[in-house]
Amino acid sequence: MTIEKSQDKKKKKLYAQDIKDRLISIFIGIFALLWIFPIAWTLWSSFRPYTEIMKNGVLSPPQELGLFNYEEAISRMELPTYFLNSALITIPAVFLTLLFGSLMAFVVTRYSFKFNVALLLLFTAGNLLPAQLVFIPVFKMYLALGDLVGDRRFLYDNHWGVVLIHVAFQMGFATFVLSSYMKTIPKEISESAMVDGANVFTHFFRVMLPLLRPPLASLAVLMTTWIYNDFFWALVLMSTDKKRPITSALGRLQGEFTTDYNLLAAGAMIAVIPTLIVFFVMRKQFVSGLTLGSTKG
Amino acid sequence: MLNNISNREMDRRLILKGAAAGGLGIAGATMLAGCAPGDAASAGPVAFGARTVDENPTKQLQALVAAYTAKTGNEVTYNATESNAFQNNLSQYLQGTPDDCFQWMAGFRMQFFAAQGLLVDVSDVWSEIGSQYNESYKIASTGLDGKQYFVPQSWYPWGLHFRKSMMAEVGLNPDDIYNWDDFMGALEELKAKGLIGFIGVDKGGWEAMGTFDILNARINGYQFHVDLLAGREKWTDDRVKEVFRHWEMLLPYMNTNVLDLEWDGGRDMLLARQGGFFMMGSWFGADFKSVSDADYEDLWVIPFPEINPDHARDTIDAPIDGFCVAANGANNAGGKDLIKFAGDMEGVQAMLDTGVPMTSANNGQDTSTYDAFQTQQLAVMNEAKYITQFLDRDTRPDFAGPVVGPALQGWFKDPSSTNAMLESLQSQWDALPPLA
Numbered sequence: 249m250t251i252e253k254s255q256d257k258k259k260k261k262l263y264a265q266d267i268k269d270r271l272i273s274i275f276i277g278i279f280a281l282l283w284i285f286p287i288a289w290t291l292w293s294s295f296r297p298y299t300e301i302m303k304n305g306v307l308s309p310p311q312e313l314g315l316f317n318y319e320e321a322i323s324r325m326e327l328p329t330y331f332l333n334s335a336l337i338t339i340p341a342v343f344l345t346l347l348f349g350s351l352m353a354f355v356v357t358r359y360s361f362k363f364n365v366a367l368l369l370l371f372t373a374g375n376l377l378p379a380q381l382v383f384i385p386v387f388k389m390y391l392a393l394g395d396l397v398g399d400r401r402f403l404y405d406n407h408w409g410v411v412l413i414h415v416a417f418q419m420g421f422a423t424f425v426l427s428s429y430m431k432t433i434p435k436e437i438s439e440s441a442m443v444d445g446a447n448v449f450t451h452f453f454r455v456m457l458p459l460l461r462p463p464l465a466s467l468a469v470l471m472t473t474w475i476y477n478d479f480f481w482a483l484v485l486m487s488t489d490k491k492r493p494i495t496s497a498l499g500r501l502q503g504e505f506t507t508d509y510n511l512l513a514a515g516a517m518i519a520v521i522p523t524l525i526v527f528f529v530m531r532k533q534f535v536s537g538l539t540l541g542s543t544k545g
Numbered sequence: 546m547l548n549n550i551s552n553r554e555m556d557r558r559l560i561l562k563g564a565a566a567g568g569l570g571i572a573g574a575t576m577l578a579g580c581a582p583g584d585a586a587s588a589g590p591v592a593f594g595a596r597t598v599d600e601n602p603t604k605q606l607q608a609l610v611a612a613y614t615a616k617t618g619n620e621v622t623y624n625a626t627e628s629n630a631f632q633n634n635l636s637q638y639l640q641g642t643p644d645d646c647f648q649w650m651a652g653f654r655m656q657f658f659a660a661q662g663l664l665v666d667v668s669d670v671w672s673e674i675g676s677q678y679n680e681s682y683k684i685a686s687t688g689l690d691g692k693q694y695f696v697p698q699s700w701y702p703w704g705l706h707f708r709k710s711m712m713a714e715v716g717l718n719p720d721d722i723y724n725w726d727d728f729m730g731a732l733e734e735l736k737a738k739g740l741i742g743f744i745g746v747d748k749g750g751w752e753a754m755g756t757f758d759i760l761n762a763r764i765n766g767y768q769f770h771v772d773l774l775a776g777r778e779k780w781t782d783d784r785v786k787e788v789f790r791h792w793e794m795l796l797p798y799m800n801t802n803v804l805d806l807e808w809d810g811g812r813d814m815l816l817a818r819q820g821g822f823f824m825m826g827s828w829f830g831a832d833f834k835s836v837s838d839a840d841y842e843d844l845w846v847i848p849f850p851e852i853n854p855d856h857a858r859d860t861i862d863a864p865i866d867g868f869c870v871a872a873n874g875a876n877n878a879g880g881k882d883l884i885k886f887a888g889d890m891e892g893v894q895a896m897l898d899t900g901v902p903m904t905s906a907n908n909g910q911d912t913s914t915y916d917a918f919q920t921q922q923l924a925v926m927n928e929a930k931y932i933t934q935f936l937d938r939d940t941r942p943d944f945a946g947p948v949v950g951p952a953l954q955g956w957f958k959d960p961s962s963t964n965a966m967l968e969s970l971q972s973q974w975d976a977l978p979p980l981a
Binding site for chain 2: 299302303304305387391400401404405483484487488489490496499500502503504505506507
């Protein structure tokens with residue numbers, strides 16, 4: 249009899265768990281729909297002509313569907329130029345951010361000296377400054393440096409100027425994430441490396457860096473998205489539109505007064521492709537990077 | 546410059562007279578063009594900054610640039626930026642590595658940058674091509690120091706737009722709408738048919754400024770309007786309250802979602818025949834045309850009705866677009882040479898030859914090629930004696946967008962708040978730092 253009772257209890261428990269799971273699934277489902285709605289709507293809009301929307305409203309049933317917006321977006325956005333610019337800015341910026349960020353995190357977590365916590369705080373705090381607050385001093389500094397070397401386009405109106413400001417801005421976050429992760433790697437590994445006679449560089453490049461692969465991958469995806477999506481710095485630190493990234497090419501689809509939102513939707517769909525590729529290539533690492541370390545207490 | 550405008554009467558009819566003598570004007574302009582750019586060969590490569598990526602204006606500008614290169618042999622680098630991005634970044638652009646000459650707007654927006662020494666004095670260009678322009682354009686191109694910094698390209702009027710067929714349906718003859726009473730009568734009839742009489746939009750914060758401008762100019766006159774925007778009159782003045790009293794009379798005939806609609810929402814209401822009158826700049830005719838020729842032919846514009854007989858319909862908002870030379874550009878002489886060409890009838894003709902409709906500021910343009918809607922725009926323009934540039938071009942940039950825009954939006958939420966809003970406007974004007 250006692251066995252029966254306990255089985256009954258188990259069944260009840262299972263049943264309760266089942267309901268819980270279903271509720272959670274519904275909850276997640278609703279959120280997934282909410283998340284997907286704007287993207288689906290953009291995709292839907294990108295197949296419709298703007299004149300139809302002007303005439304009949306946004307919710308009107310479609311009379312004409314097709315890829316014409318994509319054709320026009322591709323011809324007007326001058327994709328090769330702007331994609332190349334985006335690559336010229338994003339790739340070095342992500343690479344340098346991760347390199348400097350991991351070096352920084354390595355030093356503040358593996359070596360104890362007087363200011364290491366203060367240094368980490370400084371880097372994290374710098375991350376909190378909004379770009380709009382500091383862009384004028386940065387702009388003037390770039391011009392002054394340019395005047396100093398005799399070429400105003402030394403940093404201003406130059407890919408490298410934008411790369412540098414992204415590195416400066418994103419490094420705080422990268423350092424913060426990487427140092428938190430590094431703290432979860434047992435100290436013994438570092439100690440045995442030192443006992444085996446590894447110098448600082450061998451220690452970093454041959455021992456720590458391979459262990460950092462998951463957080464580096466997830467950071468790389470995040471940084472790529474952020475830097476790729478930036479429009480602000482490219483706008484204020486460049487004067488030649490042909491040097492600006494793809495976000496500026498999206499602006500080419502807007503009119504001074506009239507904006508063809510359906511065409512813009514098609515352009516946005518095109519611009520999003522590289523970020524999606526980066527995400528899917530690094531997806532495995534991305535997910536494990538987010539959860540790794542979370543179970544180690 | 547507002548001072549200058551107010552001290553001079555700008556007779557718009559002179560332009561009409563000039564246009565009437567069209568053949569003569571063109572002949573004169575061509576002769577001028579023939580002898581003008583003599584030193585062009587030494588000007589070297591020029592960089593041109595366009596503040597548009599729109600298809601039609603781009604066609605015009607590239608035709609202009611090509612004609613310039615063909616004539617002088619000077620290479621031109623064409624650097625186009627989307628207009629909003631260009632405008633927001635102009636201060637940095639001009640301080641950094643700007644193009645030699647660029648597209649910009651007349652009035653306060655030009656003077657603001659001229660006063661900071663970021664624009665090149667182009668008075669010598671004006672002494673060569675000035676005879677092709679009416680005095681009012683010269684005034685609009687003049688900085689606070691009395692020198693010219695701007696060469697005009699084109700303009701568009703602000704007026705009451707409507708569909709001819711809709712007015713016919715409700716039995717209204719738009720020609721009969723001359724004064725406020727006629728207008729209110731028309732609105733009443735539209736309302737009786739279950740339509741929105743006066744389309745209101747102000748989500749962008751600037752759309753309603755056009756209605757404020759014209760109400761103020763109609764009720765209190767041009768002089769008071771420019772004095773108010775220049776800070777020589779007070780926002781708390783009873784005359785300004787009168788403007789909002791009239792605006793309140795329009796509210797019952799307006800849609801209630803004013804703050805949910807940007808200007809294009811108003812355009813779509815007109816397209817969908819949901820609303821009667823739409824106070825807006827005439828640029829959107831092109832959108833009607835892209836929907837269908839029939840819709841474009843149905844579109845019409847008239848001047849805002851007379852309210853105070855003393856001022857009749859003597860003022861109009863007609864923003865002027867044109868060109869400036871950047872002081873920090875690499876080749877100031879080349880920039881000047883290019884905008885001289887752009888302002889000269891020869892350059893204007895190159896832009897007109899693209900077939901893209903343009904209401905040019907140059908007296909030499911042959912208005913016989915205008916279509917009916919363009920001719921009507923010109924008629925609306927010519928009825929006015931005084932031109933204003935639009936509120937956000939006629940007053941300080943740090944006052945128009947950040948202060949007046951939200952104030953008008955707040956007023957739409959609570960129209961009984963007129964007095965409090967005007968007091969707040971005045972105190973915010975008083976708190977602005979002096980212009981450098």
